[in-house]
Amino acid sequence: MDISIIGTGNVSFHLAKAINKAKGINLVSITGTTLEKARSIKGKKKLIRLDSISEIPKSDIVIICVGDDKIAEVSDEIFRSKILQNSIICHTSGSISSKILKNHKKFGSFYPLQTFSKNNPLNFSKVPISLHANKRSVLKHLMQLAEAISQDVRLLNDADRLQVHLSAVISNNLVNHLIYLAKQRLTDQNINEDILDPLIKETINKLKIMSSFDAQTGPARRNDKATLSTHIKDLAKEPELQKVYKTITKSIIKTYKLES
C-alpha cells in the first residue's frame, strides 16, 4: 500500500517514522510548503519530497497532516490532481469533520490521539487511532494502514471524535498549563519547583491501578473548609488560578456529594 503525507509538522514526523517501520506499507511522498521542511521528515530510499501537491505520485492513501485552517485548501488542490482521483483522502484533525473532504470519492478521518513533539520519542503502537470513512471499502483500507502502525484502532464518527478531542484538550493542554502555573508560583517565590515532580508523576501513575474518581484526595475531597479558605486567600494575587481553584473545588464537592 502506497501512502503520501501532506504536511511536515509533529504529527507528520511521527506518522512517517511509524510507517517507515511497518511492513506492507510504503511512504512514497511527503509534501511540505518548502522542500526544506519536507526534508526534515525521515523516510526510506523510495520516499520523494515535494513542495507541490500537484506532483504527488499515485498513492492508495493521502493523509492530510496540516493545520485545521489549511485542510480545505489542501483538499481542493488534491481534487485538481488527476493522479489522485482514485486515492483515499483523509485528514488527521481531531476537531474538523471528515465532511470537509466530501468532494473526493473516497474520504475519511485518520485521527491519532496523542501529544506529538518532534524531540520526544514516541511508541506509535500504543497510540489510539480513530477511523471514520464514507464507505466500507475505504474503511477497510484505512484499517489496514492503522493496524500496521498501532495496536489500538477504533471506529469513531465525526461527532464523537470532536468530543474526544475536547476531552483530550482538557486532559492534556489544560492539565499541562495547571502544572505550569503550580510550578511557576513556586519559582516566583524562590522555592525549588522540582519538589513537585515525584507527586506529579505519581498522580498519573496511580491511575493505572485506580480510577480518577477513587484517586481523588486533598482538602476539597475532605471538604476541609479551613484549608480551602486559606488556599483561596493565598491565591488572592493570582486571580486566574484562584478562579480555577474555586471552580474545580466546587465541582469536587458536587461530584462527591459533600455538604458545601
Next chain:
Amino acid sequence: MDISIIGTGNVSFHLAKAINKAKGINLVSITGTTLEKARSIKGKKKLIRLDSISEIPKSDIVIICVGDDKIAEVSDEIFRSKILQNSIICHTSGSISSKILKNHKKFGSFYPLQTFSKNNPLNFSKVPISLHANKRSVLKHLMQLAEAISQDVRLLNDADRLQVHLSAVISNNLVNHLIYLAKQRLTDQNINEDILDPLIKETINKLKIMSSFDAQTGPARRNDKATLSTHIKDLAKEPELQKVYKTITKSIIKTYKLES
C-alpha cells in the same frame, strides 16, 4: 533511634513501612483511635500498638500523622505525658504551621510530599521530605530520620511549606479532578474514555525531557479561535468545566503573550 507514630491513615501506613525497612531507626509504637486501626499498620516484632497517647513509650521522635484539625488536641495530650518530655514532636501536615507544637521543647515539621493511598505501593526513597525545626539539634535528628528513608531531603520553613502544599494541591488534586471530568463527559456520551489513557500518560512523561512551558500544545497555545469557540460552545451544558476551560485558556494566551 526510636520513633513513635500517632495516627493510622495513609501517610502513617506508608511512613511505618518505610521506617520498618530502614537501618538504625525503630518504630516502637503506633497509636490509633482504636486498637483495631493501630493493628492495620505493619511493623516489626518490637512495635507496640496503642489506643492512648498516655501509653506511648520513650521515643526520640514522635510523629503526629493525624488530620489537620486534630493536631492541636494530640499535641496537648503529648504535652501531658511525662515520658515524652524530651522527645522531638513533629507533624506531617503540609498546611499547618509547626508553631502549633511550640509548647514542646523540641518540635518541628516532617513533611513528606506525595499522594498516599493504602492500596498503591510507593517507593518512599523518592518522596521529597521537607524539614523544619525549632533548634539546630532538633533538625539534626529529623534529618537523620528523613535521610534513612528518603534520598530527597530539603529544608523548608513554615511559610514556604504552605506554598508548596498549595501548589501540590493544584498539581495533584485539581489535575486529577480535571482528568475525571474529561473522562466522565465521554462516558456520559457512551464513548470509551480509555482512549485518553495513552495521552494522559504521555502528558506527564513528556515533562521528563521538557518543561511544562515548552510542552504546551493545543488550540489555546496556537490561539486557534475557531476551535476554542467550538469547544466553549460544546461545553455549554457543563458550566463548571466551561468556566475552567475559559479561565485556563485565557491564562495560556497571557502566558505566551498571544494576541487575545
